[in-house]
Structures are given as C-alpha cells and as structure tokens.
Amino acid sequence: MKQKLSIVKIGGNVIENKPELARFLKLFSKLDGDKILVHGGGKLATQLAEKLGVESKLVEGRRITDAASLEVITMVYGGLTNKNIVSQLQAHGTNAIGLSGADGDTIQAHKRPVGAIDFGFVGDIDGVNSELITSLLEAGLTPVFCALTHDGNGQLLNTNADTIASEIAIGLSGTYETILYYCFEKKGVLMDISDEKSVVKHIDSTKYQELLNTKIIADGMLPKLENCFHALRKNVAKVCLGDMEMLEPNNTLFTTITL
C-alpha cells in the first residue's frame, strides 16, 4: 500500500490574519504523515504594491502581473510569507523548507500565451519534479510552496496556488496516496449558502451531477469543483474542502470529494 501524503492549500483569509495563521500552522504541524503546504499571498501583496505606488492593473476584470507587480509578489509570497511560515513551522517541530517552483526546478511553467488578454508574468504549469519533491519528503522535510513558478529561462511566474496544489498532488500520486485539502473561508460545499451547518459531507461524480442540476454548485464554486474532479481523474485519492478546522482529527464537518 502506498504511503499517505497530504497536500494542504491555504488562501489569503488565513495568511492575512496572524492569529489565524498561527492556529492553522499548529493544526498543520499535527497532521500525521508526510505533508506539503501551498500558500498564496493574498492582500499583503496588494498592500505592499499600494505602499510602493505599484498600480494593480486589471484588464476586463482580470489582474495583470507586470514586472513591478512580479517583484512585489516575489518579495511577499517568496520572502515574507514563505519564510515566516517556515520559521513558525520549525517552532512546532515540523522541518519545513520553503520553495518556489524555481527552487530545485520543482515546478516548470511557461508564460501564459497572449490571447485576448496579455496576463503578463503569469505561469501555466507544464510539470512537477516529483522525483525531487519525493527526495525532500524522504529526507524528513515538509515542503512549503509559494505561488511562484519559473520558465527555466530565468523568468519567475506568478501562478495560481490552487493549481499548484492540485498539480503537485497529481504529480506525486504515482508514489503516494495523495489527499488534497483546500482550506477556504467556508466549511465546505453548502446546501444552503446562508447555513454554515448545511455542509454536503460527501460528493462523488453522481452527487456532483445532481448538485450541478439543482444549481447548488454554481458561480465561484464551479471552477473550484471542476479543479477537484480534474485532480481525482488524475489519480489523486481524495479532495477535502472546508475551513482549517477540517485538519482537526475528530472533525467531520467538511466536504470530502471522491470520483
């Protein structure tokens, strides 16, 4: 039987709030077995950009990463957030190692081709260096990835953290039984958006179709769930959606997704 590997992704709502982040890191540290953390940067990057007078450029409502924004992101995601997470995990006895996709050539990507919109220095992932990530895990390390990849030609690229998490989980599914945890601001997929307790505890392909038909899953949840099923079809064992409490050993109030 394959060994278990947990890949946990946290979003801005956790990162931006120091006490929340501290609580999350404690929970994450206690997770059994091999694990990997993936984080974005959230509002901290926007705040730094504002202070530095770097304008956030939007085209048709989509954010553009120009050279100045990429510098800010590299400082915040790769530096401030990543190194603070790593040092705090060390304090909990978790031997963390902070990585961008350039470090150890762990995540190769290419600049998103210019179509109707030029997104700037945004990366679409080509591959994950599973062999190296496995050797880090085998050395007892807990990789902590920020949302940066590289093109192999010296260019760093801003990359969606949800996608980084799922691509890592997919890439390591040959060696490990991978479980992907998406921590977000809700307790999972809700039957009634106004009732935090109406969590759909288990979704499989049949249930997913039903939830799509009844429009329970719509809007922002749609791409999230599509991403989950994409990972499952690519041999990820299980995807869990919920707030950080789902890492608590006895908590069952979150959504588990299987094929």
Place this chain on the structure above:
Amino acid sequence: MKQKLSIVKIGGNVIENKPELARFLKLFSKLDGDKILVHGGGKLATQLAEKLGVESKLVEGRRITDAASLEVITMVYGGLTNKNIVSQLQAHGTNAIGLSGADGDTIQAHKRPVGAIDFGFVGDIDGVNSELITSLLEAGLTPVFCALTHDGNGQLLNTNADTIASEIAIGLSGTYETILYYCFEKKGVLMDISDEKSVVKHIDSTKYQELLNTKIIADGMLPKLENCFHALRKNVAKVCLGDMEMLEPNNTLFTTITL
C-alpha cells in the same frame, strides 16, 4: 580523498548590479564540483526601506534590525534577491535551491544578547545542519543561502553573510574538502591599496604576521582576514579573496589563504 566543495559568498556590489550579477552567476554555474552560494542583500533592502518609510536605525554607528527592518530584509534577501538568483541559475543548468537558515533548520542561531547595544533581530550562529545540507548536495542541488537564520522558536534573524559562509564551510569540512571564496570589490589583499595589480597571491600564518606588522593589513581588512584564519583553523582547506574574476578557471590574480 574528500570531495571538493566550493562555498562562494557575494556582496552587495555584485547583487545590486544586474549585468554584474548575471556575469557572476554564469561564472558560478561553471565552477566544477559541488558548490554553495551565500548572498546578502546590499542596498536593495535600504532602498526598499526608504520607499516604505522604514527608518534605518543606527546606534553608535551600528545598524539596528527592528521588526520593520526585518520584514524588509525578509522580503528582499529571502524573496526578491534569492528567488531571482535561483531562477537565473536554473537557466544556466545549475539546479539551485534557495534557503534561509530556517529552511530545513539549516542554520540555527540566537538573538544577539543585549549588551551596550541592542542590535534587535540580529542572529549569532549556534550551528549548521551539515547532514541536511549534505543530503541536498547529494541530491544534485546547489544551495543558495540568504543572510537570514532562525532561533527555532519562530523568529527569523538578520545574520552576517560572511559569517554564514564561513560557518557553512566549517560545518561541512568533516565531509568535504571545503574551499571558501569571498568575492568583494578588490582583486585580493593589495600591497599597495592604489595598485589593483599589487595582489598578495598567497598568505599563510607567517606571511599574515608579516603583513600585520607592516600594517599592510589594517582597518576593514583586519576582521575579514581574522574570519578567514578562524575558518582555516576549523579545518576549512583554503580561503580565496578577490573579485568575481577569481572564479575564472585560468585566473591567478587573487589572494589564496592557507594556515
């Protein structure tokens, strides 16, 4: 016979100048055998601090690292500079991995005790995790260290890059034949400060005493040389002092120091 390991430290004069840095990284990539790069951050951190209105605090001419300065340093050293160096080395085919001392618990330190001056979040090194650094080297990786360490309790610490380089070289001397390269703005120790060609090509303990007596080595060079001899006494095989040209295979115009 032990395998050779080169530890190269670069200073602000290289990091701050993009074409110089690019040229250095090309030279560094071509260095034979296992290698480690150590970098500080130089003026980039000061410039960012100024833009953000973070005051540089000096007490008796010594720089103090308060919480705001540490954030700036973490962003610049750990993020911007480190990740850009790593991605550029990847483009040269060198599988670099960027690290602070917190990553993989590679460099343990403690906050410098408050004496006449409270230096703030400045670290004095307690130990280097040679075992983990060796396992990274054995995995074919080239560690790139920024000038940050940690105290094991969640606190990052600003730490002198020269000391990081020598402590790493010392720590790995049990396993490797370590050669320490200090790249700085001069071609080495000069007999005549105004003549760049007057390089003292070899210094041993006897020659060192002679240069001290004749005051050829004085002022800023004194602590630098003391640091070199400290490393040599702790089993580092050789220390080289010069500008980046010393990494050129056929160049001999730099200072080599042995016991």
